Amino acid sequence: MAQLIRKLAFADIQIHKPIDYSIFDRSGNLILRKGFVVSMPGFAEKLVERGYFIGVSEAGDLPSAKEIKARVIRRPAEQTSVFIEMASFVEAIARIHRIILSPPSNLANVEELMRSRAQQLVGFIQHDPDAVLAALYLQQHGQDLRANKHVLGAAVCYMLASQICQNDTALDSLLCAALTRDLALYHFDKGLGAQKGLGELEQLAVWEHTSTAVKLLQKHGIQDKQWLLHVYEHHEQPNGRGYPLAKTREETHELSLLLGLADAYAGMTIANKWRPGIYPANTLKELYLQKDSKYLESHIGLLIKKLTRFPAGTxxxxxxxxxxxxxxxxxxxxxxxxxxxxxxxxxxxxxxxxxxxxxxxxxxxxxxxxxxxxxxxxxxxxxxx
Structure with missing residues (x-):
């Protein structure tokens, strides 16, 4: 009998691209083999509606959530190169982002999808953190840069937060927030073209993008208060000059401030349509100069100690x-x-x-x-x- 992972979700299938896992019915009968390319419109919806499962091998009964985390989510990092896996991971996050940016549907459980991907990223980081950093920096070409930035920021955030927080639930909420923090900025990637400056309306939308992202997540059933709080606060600054509420250090959750630092590192390092990415070493220097104004000095110190002068992939x-x-x-x-x-x-x-x-x-x-x-x-x- 096939080893079933979880119920198939719409985000697991991308039209005209090979599927990442074989698909089985509840009895373990093979429906579609890994690598099959779905090209027929509406076919993916039918597969999801029938309640099929994704699976990876011959095994026993449907595993528990704990077994999934131990046997499946972490296994790819042990069987294949983490460096290679990261390209597919970024694509998977981009697919979930597209679902969140679309009208809510009962075909996809956004929270389940994001939490499973967050745990997969933890597995990659624990197996080879340097390969994660290097892959996200070196494989930008051909990737969804917005999704790539989300994943790099999330990876860095987890590497730092796990040093100061031992609460797995809090870390999970933080990682999910990091993977969804800038959802509302996709509009600018597509809509501004070659335009470099932002008009008044665009500036207002950027100012409000954290609250817009929170609303998008809530529409898709996300109720985790810490997840939503970190998304909302990740542009606040210790000096009280951040946004959207200009909160001070004392008023802002420490992990939100840490996420803001990780977001800044990823935003500077990953290229966009207007400029190439900044060298990781130079990014660290620029962030260091803003210690105790935009970012906490303790967080900056942790970032430099963890990534070192020349982060992996430089x-x-x-x-x-x-x-x-x-x-x-x-x-x-x-x-x-x-x-x-x-x-x-x-x-x-x-x-x-x-x-x-x-x-x-x-x-x-x-x-x-x-x-x-x-x-x-x-x-x-x-x-x-």
Whole structure:
């Protein structure tokens, strides 16, 4: 009998793209195999209406929620490369966002979908946090950048929050908030085109986007007060100059302030239609300069300690003339381990080659754009295989 994970949801099926899991009926009979491409309009709705399940292997009865978390949500991080999995994860979050931005429907349980994805992200982070950071930074091309920003901010937020909060329920609410915090900004991605400045109405909409996101979530049945609070407050600042209510440090939930910092890191690092992303190292420097005004100094310190000077995925130029990628921060070292992906003559390597940056020959000269590494994408992926 197939191992059933949970009931099939509309967000699990994207028209004209392979499905991520096989689909079974309640008895474990195979309905559609993983990789099947649904192309017929209305077919996905029929599958959901019939109450089918998604499954991954031969097993026993329908597992409990605890077993799902242990056996299924965390398993992909152990079986396949987290770096590779992140591209599909971003697409899955983008699909859920589209559902939330659409009129409410009984075909999708938004809270269940988002909480399951949040736990999946926790599994990825616990298995290989550096691969998560690197994938989200290096695989921006071809991705939904708004969804990518949501996921990067959520990942960073969880990495920091888990150091100061041991309450799993609170962390789950915070992670769901991080994955849905800027839903109302999708309008600007599509509507402003090449326009760089915002008119008065657009500025007002940006100012109100946290409250708009809360209303969208409530329409889809989200009642978790902490989830909604973090979405609403994540642009407040300790100095009382944030929005929408200009709350002070004492009036704002600490985890909301932490989410605001993670959001800023992701917003600066991920590219948008008007500018390329800022190098992670430079982003950290800019955020540090705003400690105890826009962001708490303790949070900034935690961010820099966790990500280090050169976060995983940072593309760097070496003294040898090679171009490399930071694989892991290796917190016990003074300098990160880097893998060379382009040799000193400018040719992409077929296999990444480790370089000890404590060696003067391979010292880091500076950061460069990931755009320089498109020809070495295969070598980059092999770093985290």
């Amino acid at each position: 593309v760097v130029a070496l003294q040898s003339g090679e171009i490399g990628v930071v694989k892991n921060t290796n917190y016990t070292r003074k300098s990160p381990m880097v893998y060379s992906i382009i040799d000193e003559k400018g040719f992409p390597r077929s296999e990444p080659t480790p370089r000890d940056t404590l060696n003067t020959k391979y010292e880091i000269k500076g950061c460069i754009s990931p755009e320089r590494c498109k020809t070495a994408l295969l070598a980059i992926k092999r770093i985290w295989m």
